[in-house]
Amino acid sequence: xxxxxxxxxxxxxxxxxxxxxxxxxxxxxxxxxxxxxxxxxxxxxxxxxxxxxxxxxxxxxxxxxxxxxxxxxxxxxxxxxxxxxxxxxxxxxxxxxxxxxxxxxxxxxxxxxxxxxxxxxxxxxxxxxxxxxxxxxxxxxxxxxxxxxxxxxxxxxxxxxxxxxxxxxxxxxxxxxxxxxxxxxxxxxxxxxxxxxxxxxxxxxxxxxxxxxxxxxxxxxx
Amino acid sequence: xxxxxxxxxxxxxxxxxxxxxxxxxxxxxxxxxxxxxxxxxxxxxxxx
Numbered sequence: 001x002x003x004x005x006x007x008x009x010x011x012x013x014x015x016x017x018x019x020x021x022x023x024x025x026x027x028x029x030x031x032x033x034x035x036x037x038x039x040x041x042x043x044x045x046x047x048x049x050x051x052x053x054x055x056x057x058x059x060x061x062x063x064x065x066x067x068x069x070x071x072x073x074x075x076x077x078x079x080x081x082x083x084x085x086x087x088x089x090x091x092x093x094x095x096x097x098x099x100x101x102x103x104x105x106x107x108x109x110x111x112x113x114x115x116x117x118x119x120x121x122x123x124x125x126x127x128x129x130x131x132x133x134x135x136x137x138x139x140x141x142x143x144x145x146x147x148x149x150x151x152x153x154x155x156x157x158x159x160x161x162x163x164x165x166x167x168x169x170x171x172x173x174x175x176x177x178x179x180x181x182x183x184x185x186x187x188x189x190x191x192x193x194x195x196x197x198x199x200x201x202x203x204x205x206x207x208x209x210x211x212x213x214x215x216x217x218x219x220x221x222x
Numbered sequence: 223x224x225x226x227x228x229x230x231x232x233x234x235x236x237x238x239x240x241x242x243x244x245x246x247x248x249x250x251x252x253x254x255x256x257x258x259x260x261x262x263x264x265x266x267x268x269x270x
């Protein structure tokens with residue numbers, strides 16, 4: 001299925017829909033005015049990152065089951081793409097925050113959690129580059145990756161909700177209804193397709209990276 | 223829609239950029255496909 005092209009075209013169509021209709025769809029009145037449309041794009045980065053980290057987690061588990069190197073390759077490349085999305089999420093968030101909260105970086109559990117989450121995965125990259133032996137590297141980093149995924153979920157998805165004073169919607173006392181489930185119905189018609197589009201785009205980039213990595217590996221063996 | 227004031231010009235630019243990036247990705251994808259084919263041909267030569 002991944003070898004076919006239809007899902008790549010679907011990704012383009014969904015994102016085209018998101019960047020066009022996303023500017024015309026009716027949005028509820030709120031203090032953040034038109035910037036609410038950022039939800040279709042900024043949040044997509046986090047959906048993309050989370051998907052990539054989940055893929056990486058699964059492939060690290062798979063690696064530990066049979067120690068097959070190809071599983072390790074997917075794990076590292078998925079983290080690479082996940083970090084790309086993560087940094088884009090942070091930077092786009094800073095642009096948005098500058099308007100909504102008056103500064104690019106404010107004291108907020110969700111922001112701090114996201115920053116810690118990025119550091120956890122940067123440490124994964126550093127850990128990999130510090131082990132010379134490639135089998136040892138794959139094993140050590142697979143084990144770390146499993147912890148990293150759990151920590152990321154705690155820092156980004158759980159702790160900010162428990163903190164209770166987050167500026168982000170639907171966390172703690174802030175009950176602004178902007179979590180997907182309580183999202184305005186008209187916005188949902190763009191939000192979900194957009195999220196799928198971003199996830200598919202991430203999957204495509206991941207596929208390209210994995211294939212390149214495999215070619216590099218084969219060339220070393222030739 | 224009057225409040226948006228010519229937003230469609232921006233939307234058109236975004237759409238073109240998006241299509242451009244996807245076409246670019248598509249060509250990278252195809253190049254990798256060719257490399258994969260070359261390598262598998264070399265591999266099969268080696269085993270003959």
